[in-house]
Amino acid sequence: MKIIRKKAYARAGLLGNPSDGYNGKTISFIIRNYHAEIVLYEWNTLEIVPSVQDKGKFRSIHDLAADVRLHGYYGGMRLIKATIKRFSDYCIERNIELHSQNFSIRYSSNIPRQVGMAGSSSIIVATLRCLMEFYDVTIPRKAQPSFVLSVEQEELGISGGLQDRVIQVYEGLVYMNFDKEVEHSADGFLCYDYQPLDPSLLPNIYIAYHAGLSEPTEIFHNNIRGRFLNSEPEVVNAMQRFAELTEQGKQSLQDGNAEWLAELIDENFDLRQRISNLPEWQTDMIRTARSCGASAKFAGSGGAIVGTYTSDSMLQKLMQRFEDKHVKTFIPNILPPD
Numbered sequence: 554m555k556i557i558r559k560k561a562y563a564r565a566g567l568l569g570n571p572s573d574g575y576n577g578k579t580i581s582f583i584i585r586n587y588h589a590e591i592v593l594y595e596w597n598t599l600e601i602v603p604s605v606q607d608k609g610k611f612r613s614i615h616d617l618a619a620d621v622r623l624h625g626y627y628g629g630m631r632l633i634k635a636t637i638k639r640f641s642d643y644c645i646e647r648n649i650e651l652h653s654q655n656f657s658i659r660y661s662s663n664i665p666r667q668v669g670m671a672g673s674s675s676i677i678v679a680t681l682r683c684l685m686e687f688y689d690v691t692i693p694r695k696a697q698p699s700f701v702l703s704v705e706q707e708e709l710g711i712s713g714g715l716q717d718r719v720i721q722v723y724e725g726l727v728y729m730n731f732d733k734e735v736e737h738s739a740d741g742f743l744c745y746d747y748q749p750l751d752p753s754l755l756p757n758i759y760i761a762y763h764a765g766l767s768e769p770t771e772i773f774h775n776n777i778r779g780r781f782l783n784s785e786p787e788v789v790n791a792m793q794r795f796a797e798l799t800e801q802g803k804q805s806l807q808d809g810n811a812e813w814l815a816e817l818i819d820e821n822f823d824l825r826q827r828i829s830n831l832p833e834w835q836t837d838m839i840r841t842a843r844s845c846g847a848s849a850k851f852a853g854s855g856g857a858i859v860g861t862y863t864s865d866s867m868l869q870k871l872m873q874r875f876e877d878k879h880v881k882t883f884i885p886n887i888l889p890p891d
Contacts, residue, residue, distance in 0.1 A: 556594040557686050561678035563587040563670040564720045565760055565852035565859040565885065568821055569729075569799035574714030575781055575792040578730050578799035580806075581720040582752065584760065585886040589662035589675040591633075593683040596657035601633050604660050629660045629676045635708035636680040636701075643700065644690060646741075651688050658683065668762045669853025671717035677701045678721045692740060697722045699742035712778065717853070719747050726752040726887060728803050732796075750803070752887045756811035759847065759868060761838060761875050761882040762857035777828065791828045795821065815848035815861045822850035831855065838880060845871040 562583045569579030607628035611617040637658075644651055658680070664672035678701055685692060692700060698718035705711035720727050730746040737744055780788045798817050805813040822839055825831075835855045842849035842860055846867050849860035862868045872882045 554595050555687075556592065557683045558590060558592050559679045559682035559686070560588045560590045561675040561682070561721045562589075562724065563664045563672065563675065564717055565670065565857070566716060567726075567758075567859060568802040568817060568850075569795045570716060570821075570851070570853065571714065571777065571825070572792045572795035572799075573716035573729065573731055574712075574778070576731050576733050577792050578728070578732070578796040579716045580726070580728050580750070580799055580802055581716055582726040582755070582758075582885065582887050583720055583724045584670065585889070586760075586883055587664040587670065589629075589660060589664060589672065589679050591658060591660050591676070591679040591683045593656050593658045593687055596655050598657075599637075599655045600657040601630055601637075602657060602659035604629055604662075606662065606666075629662065629673075631709060632673055632676045632704075633658060633660060633680050635704050636677045637684065639700070639704045639708055640681065640684045640690075643692070644688075649690055651690075656687060665762050665764070665857070668856030669851060670762070670857050671721060671853060673711065674701055674705065674713075674717045675721055677704050678718065694722060695744050695747070696740040696742040698747075699739075699744060703742070715745070723747060723749060724889075726750045726755065728799070750806065754806040754809070755887070756814060757862045757868070758859065758885055759862055759871065759882055760852060760857060760859050760885050761842065761871075761880050762852075763834060763838065763878075763880050780828075788828050791824050794824055798824075811861060811863070818848040818850045818860055819843070825851065837878070838875075841874050841878065841880075842871060845874060847871055 562585050564581050564583055567580045567582060569577055573579045607630050611620065660676055662672060662676060664670055664675055666672050681701065698715050701718040702715055705713060715731060716729060719729050728748040728750055735746040777788060798821050802814055802817045805817065838858050839849045842858060847860045847862045849858050852859040862871060875882045
C-alpha cells in the first residue's frame with residue numbers, strides 16, 4: 554500500500570503584514586516548531602477521516618461553548634474537502650486525466666489555532682502536496698500559493714492575502730512584493746515577486762502566543778478590507794507604509810543592522826494599532842515584550858507576536874513575564890534539520 558506523508562509549517566510575518574492583501578510587500582519566515590501533517594494512502598473509497606479537532610462530543614454545554622470560543626466552528630475536514638475539489642477542477646480545466654484509484658486521507662496539526670500562525674493554510678498546502686504526488690500532477694511552485702488562496706477565498710470564503718501561502722510553499726525566509734507592477738500569470742494564476750532570503754541574516758528572533766485566547770483571521774481582515782476599498786486615507790496610507798517598512802527591513806537584514814530592524818518591527822505594530830481597534834490582551838503582549846527591551850509586532854492576524862531580542866538575559870526576562878500571563882514563548886526553527 555502506498556502511503557504519502559506531507560507536512561506544511563506554521564509561519565510568522567516579520568514585516569509588512571497585513572499589506573500582502575493590498576498589493577503591499579512582506580517578509581515572512583517558516584516556523585518548523587509547529588506543523589500540519591497529511592497522510593494519504595490507497596483505499597477502496599475516497600474517505601476523509603475526522604481528526605480530534607473535528608470532535609462532536611463534549612462534556613457539557615459549557616464545554617462546547619468554550620471549545621467554539623477557542624477554536625471556532627470548523628476543523629480541518631472542510632479545508633481538505635475544498636482542496637480536493639479545487640484540485641479536481643484544476644485537472645479538468647487542463648484536461649489532465651487522473652487515475653481511478655481512491656484514497657483515504659487524514660490530518661493532524663499541532664499549530665496553535667486562531668492565533669495568526671496560518672494553521673488553516675498549512676492543512677491546504679500539505680493536502681495539495683499529497684494530491685500532486687498521488688496523482689503525479691505537478692503544479693508550478695510559483696502558482697501553488699495562488700492555488701491555495703483560491704481554495705480559501707473561492708471555495709470557503711476565507712479572507713486573506715498571499716503571504717501565508719507563499720512562505721508555506723517556499724519555506725525558509727522570503728521577501729514578497731505584491732505590487733501590481735510585478736503581477737504576472739503562472740499556470741493561469743496571478744503571481745508576484747517572491748525572493749528567498751538567507752535565514753542566517755536574521756538576528757535573535759522569538760515568537761510568543763497566548764495559549765488560551767484567540768481571534769479568527771476574518772475578524773481583522775474583513776474590517777480593514779472594507780475601509781481600504783472605500784479609499785479611507787488612513788488605511789490606504791498605512792498599507793503603503795507597511796510596504797516601505799518591508800523594503801527597509803530587507804535592507805536592514807542585508808546590512809546586518811539588527812537595531813534598525815527592531816525599530817521597523819515596532820513601527821509596523823504601532824501603525825497597525827492606529828488603524829485598528831485591537832483587543833487588550835493582544836496589545837498587552839506587545840507592551841510586555843517591549844518592557845523587557847525586545848521589539849514586538851503581530852506575527853499574523855493577532856494572538857501571536859514576533860520580535861527581536863539582544864541577549865539571553867533579555868530573553869529569559871521576556872519568557873518569565875510571559876509565563877506569568879499564560880503566554881508561551883519559543884525560538885523558531887526556520888531551517889530544516891541537517
